[in-house]
Amino acid sequence: MCPNRQSSLAAAPELQRLLARYPPDPHALLQILRELQALQGWLAPDALGQVASELGLTLAQVQGVAGFYRFLHTRPVGAYRVLFSDNVTDRLLGSEALLADLCQRLGVVPGQLSFDGLVSVERTSCTGLCDQGPALLINHHQVLTRLDPARVAHMAELIRARVPVPQWPAAWFEVQDNIRRADVLLGAPCAPGAALTQSLARGADATLAEIKRSNLRGRGGAGFATGLKWELCRQAPGTEHIVVCNADEGEPGTFKDRVLLSRQADAVFEGMTVAAHVLGARRGFLYLRGEYRFLLEPLQAVLQRRRAEQLLGTHILGQAGFDFDIAIHVGAGAYVCGEESALIESLEGKRGTPRIRPPFPAEHGYLGHPTLVNNVETFCAVAHIAQHGGALWAGIGTPKSTGTKIHSVSGDCARPGLYEYPLGTPVSRLLADCGARDTQAVQVGGPSGVCLAADEFERRIAFEDVPTAGAFMVFDRSRDMFEVARGFAHFFAHESCGFCTPCRVGTALLVKRMDKLAGGHGSRDDLDVLFELDRLLHSTTHCGLGASACNPLRDTVLKFRPAYEQRLQSLDFEPGFDLDAELSIARRMTGRDDAAAHLENRT
Amino acid sequence: MTDDVSPTQSFSLDGDDLPFASGETILQAATRAGRYIPHLCWHPDFAAHGSCRICSVKVNGRVGAACTVQAAAGLEVESNTPEMNRQRKTLLQMLFVEGNHFCPSCEKSGNCLLQATAYQMGMEGPHFEEFYPNRPVDASHPDILLDFNRCILCELCVRASREADGKNIFAIGGHGMGTHLLVNSASGQLGDTAMSLDDRAAHICPVGVILPKRRGFVIPIGQRRFDLKPVSQQREGDAT
Ligand SMILES: Cc1cc2nc3c(=O)[nH]c(=O)nc-3n(C[C@H](O)[C@H](O)[C@H](O)COP(=O)(O)O)c2cc1C
Ligand code: SF4
Ligand code: SF4
Ligand code: FES
Numbered sequence: 001m002c003p004n005r006q007s008s009l010a011a012a013p014e015l016q017r018l019l020a021r022y023p024p025d026p027h028a029l030l031q032i033l034r035e036l037q038a039l040q041g042w043l044a045p046d047a048l049g050q051v052a053s054e055l056g057l058t059l060a061q062v063q064g065v066a067g068f069y070r071f072l073h074t075r076p077v078g079a080y081r082v083l084f085s086d087n088v089t090d091r092l093l094g095s096e097a098l099l100a101d102l103c104q105r106l107g108v109v110p111g112q113l114s115f116d117g118l119v120s121v122e123r124t125s126c127t128g129l130c131d132q133g134p135a136l137l138i139n140h141h142q143v144l145t146r147l148d149p150a151r152v153a154h155m156a157e158l159i160r161a162r163v164p165v166p167q168w169p170a171a172w173f174e175v176q177d178n179i180r181r182a183d184v185l186l187g188a189p190c191a192p193g194a195a196l197t198q199s200l201a202r203g204a205d206a207t208l209a210e211i212k213r214s215n216l217r218g219r220g221g222a223g224f225a226t227g228l229k230w231e232l233c234r235q236a237p238g239t240e241h242i243v244v245c246n247a248d249e250g251e252p253g254t255f256k257d258r259v260l261l262s263r264q265a266d267a268v269f270e271g272m273t274v275a276a277h278v279l280g281a282r283r284g285f286l287y288l289r290g291e292y293r294f295l296l297e298p299l300q301a302v303l304q305r306r307r308a309e310q311l312l313g314t315h316i317l318g319q320a321g322f323d324f325d326i327a328i329h330v331g332a333g334a335y336v337c338g339e340e341s342a343l344i345e346s347l348e349g350k351r352g353t354p355r356i357r358p359p360f361p362a363e364h365g366y367l368g369h370p371t372l373v374n375n376v377e378t379f380c381a382v383a384h385i386a387q388h389g390g391a392l393w394a395g396i397g398t399p400k401s402t403g404t405k406i407h408s409v410s411g412d413c414a415r416p417g418l419y420e421y422p423l424g425t426p427v428s429r430l431l432a433d434c435g436a437r438d439t440q441a442v443q444v445g446g447p448s449g450v451c452l453a454a455d456e457f458e459r460r461i462a463f464e465d466v467p468t469a470g471a472f473m474v475f476d477r478s479r480d481m482f483e484v485a486r487g488f489a490h491f492f493a494h495e496s497c498g499f500c501t502p503c504r505v506g507t508a509l510l511v512k513r514m515d516k517l518a519g520g521h522g523s524r525d526d527l528d529v530l531f532e533l534d535r536l537l538h539s540t541t542h543c544g545l546g547a548s549a550c551n552p553l554r555d556t557v558l559k560f561r562p563a564y565e566q567r568l569q570s571l572d573f574e575p576g577f578d579l580d581a582e583l584s585i586a587r588r589m590t591g592r593d594d595a596a597a598h599l600e601n602r603t
Numbered sequence: 604m605t606d607d608v609s610p611t612q613s614f615s616l617d618g619d620d621l622p623f624a625s626g627e628t629i630l631q632a633a634t635r636a637g638r639y640i641p642h643l644c645w646h647p648d649f650a651a652h653g654s655c656r657i658c659s660v661k662v663n664g665r666v667g668a669a670c671t672v673q674a675a676a677g678l679e680v681e682s683n684t685p686e687m688n689r690q691r692k693t694l695l696q697m698l699f700v701e702g703n704h705f706c707p708s709c710e711k712s713g714n715c716l717l718q719a720t721a722y723q724m725g726m727e728g729p730h731f732e733e734f735y736p737n738r739p740v741d742a743s744h745p746d747i748l749l750d751f752n753r754c755i756l757c758e759l760c761v762r763a764s765r766e767a768d769g770k771n772i773f774a775i776g777g778h779g780m781g782t783h784l785l786v787n788s789a790s791g792q793l794g795d796t797a798m799s800l801d802d803r804a805a806h807i808c809p810v811g812v813i814l815p816k817r818r819g820f821v822i823p824i825g826q827r828r829f830d831l832k833p834v835s836q837q838r839e840g841d842a843t
Binding site: 045049058059060061063064067068070334351356358493494495496497498499500501502504505506507508509512529532535536539540541542 | 651653654655656657659665666668671673690693694697698700701731732734755756771773774775776777778779780781782785786787788789
């Protein structure tokens with residue numbers, strides 16, 4: 001349990017011990033801040049000042065980093081910080097009512113610290129537990145799954161009695177793998193070292209050739225040819241090369257990387273080590289999203305075992321000169337840090353703002369070194385290819401989209417969980433297998449992906465048809481697709497890094513218009529403005545976050561237009577300005593509380 | 604940047620051939636040739652930032668920021684087109700509603716790049732609903748006023764203070780719509796920093812955030828830089 005509100009100066013020895021574990025290096029800033037907060041509950045100004053001077057940074061720089069990440073607090077927070085996962089799938093499972101219930105039981109307002117400093121209850125972006133929601137994250141460490149009214153009631157009692165979270169019922173923290181259909185990646189794990197032995201026998205050049213032969217394309221969303229990326233990075237001049245595994249998995253509805261990290265951690269690390277062999281890299285990083293903090297110790301244990309087994313460290317498998325090790329960096333709640341250049345900034349201890357490209361990370365990445373960034377699933381596939389050869393992988397799927405792909409299935413279906421299929425499998429097959437009935441729509445690839453209506457269910461999931469980063473959210477006919485799109489609009493506005501004008505302001509304007517429609521004040525003109533924002537964001541933003549922020553809106557307006565039209569109050573302009581609402585503050589200040597003051601409807 | 608402009612190296616800007624030196628971006632090459640591409644966060648003395656997106660152009664059919672896209676032989680760049688100017692106008696409108704811009708009462712009026720660019724793009728109204736953020740003014744410094752109401756987060760002051768002045772007075776904080784400028788002192792006030800009116804950072808702000816005190820309206824509005832000639836007819840680096 002965090003000793004909350006304790007003065008950080010009183011805890012100075014803790015801070016000194018923490019700083020002593022890290023070199024006085026500004027690039028360690030984010031890790032230091034995260035651990036400091038775990039010790040002290042929040043990041044007090046004097047502690048930030050101490051960290052700044054130790055690392056040779058200005059206070060403002062440190063404040064700038066602390067203020068960027070959603071899980072870092074520069075104000076006192078509750079001893080219990082409850083964050084309800086707020087993906088649409090959690091909402092479908094009743095998260096909003098449970099949140100309201102918990103707040104009522106604890107006497108707190110969502111987003112505000114309770115008067116006694118005990119607890120705050122808020123929402124957070126998707127925690128990657130959509131198949132066992134509603135879920136929540138507590139103190140940025142433990143996750144609770146399969147919430148229901150009984151758990152919430154019991155939880156309120158435990159919080160009020162100040163029972164430390166680790167002493168809560170163990171069943172609440174159970175995270176299931178829910179593997180419903182396994183193919184090569186989710187099947188029986190390979191023996192640790194098997195892929196590495198093969199690649200050493202083959203040699204670096206021939207291993208790269210196998211990756212290219214496999215035609216593997218990256219599983220993180222963009223689908224860039226993995227072999228080509230490795231080759232570009234390998235050829236890039238530099239004093240050293242870096243291998244990074246992107247385990248940020250922030251796309252709402254995606255949870256495959258979480259299961260791979262729990263079940264197939266050896267394959268992930270082995271794929272990274274194969275990459276290190278090909279590139280001649282000595283350092284690797286696993287960038288683990290803050291929401292998956294609970295996986296840190298098990299992953300550290302796997303790394304430790306692999307070091308003992310000579311699969312990491314110096315002279316790997318006895319080969320002189322083959323030295324490589326992996327460090328885990330934990331994020332602190334920022335979806336944009338999944339974008340590879342933002343991820344590298346974050347690894348360097350900075351705000352997660354995407355870099356100007358080119359130069360691409362493959363040439364100029366972590367601390368300027370050529371850096372390879374691949375998704376968790378990509379490294380698993382690499383381990384498989386290194387062991388069994390590229391031809392086998394190329395023989396699965398379609399010619400343009402080889403191999404298998406894991407789908408994180410959630411929403412309105414009988415059997416949510418992970419489904420691995422060869423690429424090229426039609427959407428209808430997934431729907432049938434997961435027990436979806438009366439399906440209205442499927443959101444493939446998360447909010448950044450595409451929303452498919454029933455007449456598109458024969459389309460195939462593959463880079464040449466419907467590409468995906470892994471999410472597969474099912475909505476039956478009882479669901480309101482406008483509300484789905486509105487939830488996603490809020491997600492993008494919440495996660496915008498704030499760097500570029502179109503995304504920073506555009507996502508906020510998008511939310512305003514969608515909320516205006518939801519409030520029944522919409523008109524045709526608002527739809528036109530929404531289309532205008534869609535075109536603008538798509539072309540002018542600095543990174544892919546802003547570029548895809550309007551995708552859910554555009555797809556749903558086109559495919560589920562009645563959901564929008566029923567919200568239009570008039571076909572002409574309808575002002576968003578509400579005179580009564582604007583006057584309500586003045587009325588309250590002047591003490592007016594007669595019927596015409598309308599205070600009861602206003603916030 | 605190098606100066607080996609070879610005549611064979613050129614790209615097309617709105618149909619005209621434009622020579623460039625290797626390593627130059629589209630905006631650098633255009634500016635050197637006296638061609639105007641609207642921009643706010645770019646300044647010839649500092650590395651490209653790419654945040655305002657006002658310089659967005661179409662390069663071989665795809666939109667990119669002219670300040671960050673490297674010039675390359677044979678590129679087809681479209682900048683002064685109705686489509687790109689319409690998008691720029693919308694981006695400018697976004698910046699106007701995000702902050703609080705009361706041009707008639709602003710000391711920077713007539714010297715403000717945001718205002719001048721909005722005139723250039725034919726912006727007549729805000730189009731979007733105003734955010735009216737609450738951004739208190741910092742008057743703690745004896746010689747310099749900070750009126751955050753107009754900050755467009757171009758980070759020119761951040762870069763100038765770090766690179767030209769070696770002082771690191773400014774940084775960026777927050778995220779999303781909460782992104783804001785930070786001043787480096789325990790109080791967060793400019794008066795508690797080593798900022799001086801002689802600093803480069805004191806004169807780089809393209810809008811009216813960083814203002815020298817006691818100079819108000821020395822040059823009357825109407826006779827100021829962009830009152831005399833529109834921004835498109837001025838050269839980069841002309842005195843403000
Ligand atoms: C806003 C944004 C978020 C992203 N999030 C992730 C992520 O969580 N995980 C991931 O692997 N890739 C993510 N990506 C894609 C990465 O930038 C990058 O393309 C990927 O990690 C490359 O790995 P791959 O080649 O193995 O696909 C994201 C991209 C953007 C624009
Ligand atoms: S598009 Fe959004 S997330 Fe990407 S750089 Fe711009 S503001 Fe940041
Ligand atoms: S204060 Fe001026 S120079 Fe600094 S970021 Fe804001 S607008 Fe740019
Ligand atoms: S001038 Fe190019 S993005 Fe600002």
